[in-house]
Amino acid sequence: MRVLIVDDEPLARMRLAALVGQCEGAEVVGQAGDGEAALAAIGELSPDVLLLDINMPGLDGTALARRLGHRAGPQVVFCTAYENHAVTAFELGAVDYLLKPVRLDRLREALARAAQRREAAPKRAPGYLHARQRGEEVRIALDEVIALQAEDKYVAVLHRGGELLIEESLRQLEEAYPDQLIRLHRSCLVPQARLVGLKTLGDGRTLARLAGSELQPEVSRRNLPAVRRLLRMG
Template sequence: MRVLIADDEPLARTRLEMLLRDCPGAELVGSVASASAALAALPELKPTVLLLDIGMPGVDGLALAERIARMAPPPQVVFCTAYAQHALRAYELKAADYLLKPVRIERLREALERARKLHIESAAARPHLSGMVRGARLRVPLDEVIALLADEKYVTVHHQGGTLLIEDSLRTLEQAHPERWLRLHRSCLIPRERLLGLNTQTDGRIVAQLAGSTLQPEVSRRNLPTVRAWLRHP
């Protein structure tokens, strides 16, 4: 299992890193100090499990878990916190487990095993897009999609492995997974969790900054209020 740690306390991160060495099958792929850094790292690191603190500056762990829950499929979240009062909310967010600090090795192993089983169940039902590439049919999981750009006839799927042409319309895709997509303009949809921020160009155009990609699609004036509202309250 690929494990990412998100905790603003250096000592807490170091302790979890040490404990993971004694957890068979666990591979530490990253250790970050904030929720925003974790969100930015997810597309590249592709963790199976996120060991997540709750009380962090800026976006807290619960808010990050709400955003992660919209991914398809999401990494399994194991909260590691000093506060017991958030347990109910954590399980409402379908967290794999809730560990109190100081985390004990036995409980961490239990949590990782539970997360592994949940990940297998989730992956079995992994939604995807399908299209033809050089005569062969290719399936692209939705969680690997970066953006959907439409022209007159086709939709180009920009994903982590390249691009794919599909015949589904943006409207059809938007209606199939309304909770997943955010419309930037009439010819562009992006996964909501990919949006990191907005940049204003020298010519006045506003473009989106996307996690895991240098692609910067333009945001229309019509859709700008909705996009900004999402950034404020994801």
């Protein structure tokens, strides 16, 4: 089980990492000191579980859990020094709520629950895009896609491994994967799971922030309300 530790205190992250190392079948694949860094790490590392602190600067733990709540993603185990957020945590779908200092037996129990929930969750068939590269047919999982951008008669697929061209139009892709893609403007679609935030520029333009990428496509005024609704869901 791939574990991402999210806590603004380095010592707390170090202690949790040591505890995870004593849990059979679990490994720490990354650490983050705040919610924004966690969003980027989730897109890059695809963890199975978040060990998530609540009180952090900027995007705190509950806000991060809300942001993740409407999409398939890691199971959340809150690790905090405060008891008064437990009700909110479980309303957000958390697997468990551990009080600091976290005990090894409770951590093992929480990770076991996370594994059981992941196994019980309905499996969505992954979507694939098909392209040709140097005369050979290749397929790219939607989970690997960063953005889809219209270029003349083709669509450029920007993905973790580089860029490919496909012949399907953005409209065809949007209709084929309505629950997995969202339109930013007439020439750009992105996977919903990649969308982590918005950035407003001084000239009034709005850019999309995408997990696991420095690419920041512009969001048109026409599509901005739908993008905002997606970010508020959960």
